[in-house]
Amino acid sequence: MNLHEYPDRELMMMALADRIAAQLGDALRGKDRVTLCVPGGTTPGPVFDTLSDVALDWDRVTVFLSDERWVPEDHERSNARLVRERLLRNRAAAATFLSLYADAPQPEDVIDDLARAIEPHLPIDVLLLGMGADMHTASLFPGADRLADALADDAPILVPMRAPGAPEPRVTLSAPVLAGAMHTHIVITGQDKREALERARNLPPEEAPVAVVLPEAEIHWAA
């Protein structure tokens, strides 16, 4: 396991933002457009703050989320809202954001259109993920209704997901899309997630979905 341990969270968030920026910069030297995929949730805000001020050709960067909660973008639980408020500002305001939410009652109503918008931007150049203490990543939750579909080798790009631990329907990138990223980082804090990560190493993805990205990922941890 490729684990980076940091003395504190602040240092970790800054070092991780630098690493992501360097990988985006390298990718931008090799092609016209690059893709950055980021998580929502409570952990990545400080990474976004630093990243938003980095000097990069942001107008050649496409940003989308690993997963979205099915709530309007002005909702306090919207991951798009987090990304707009914390990442797509300062220099990074020039990036193109592809939302995984559209104004429809259910994700199933629009999921094909959302996937069609993402497809030209795959594979992901730099992928940042979070992880829950239940070993979910993106919205690949243990016990979720369509987890098996999202883990399949021939899974579609996006899968609607409902899970006991998630208060609203979700849309998530599928396992093959996440596993196909060129560079993958997982950012976690706290002892409970560190222990969950250790457990996930020896469990199948059906029980520990984060296992689908562990072999390739750099893991960043601070207490």
Ligand SMILES: O=C(O)[C@H](O)[C@@H](O)[C@H](O)[C@H](O)COP(=O)(O)O
């Ligand atoms: O919408 C979401 O919740 C995320 O994208 C999700 O996969 C997140 O990364 C983990 O749940 C960790 O969340 P925290 O960082 O809040 O613990």
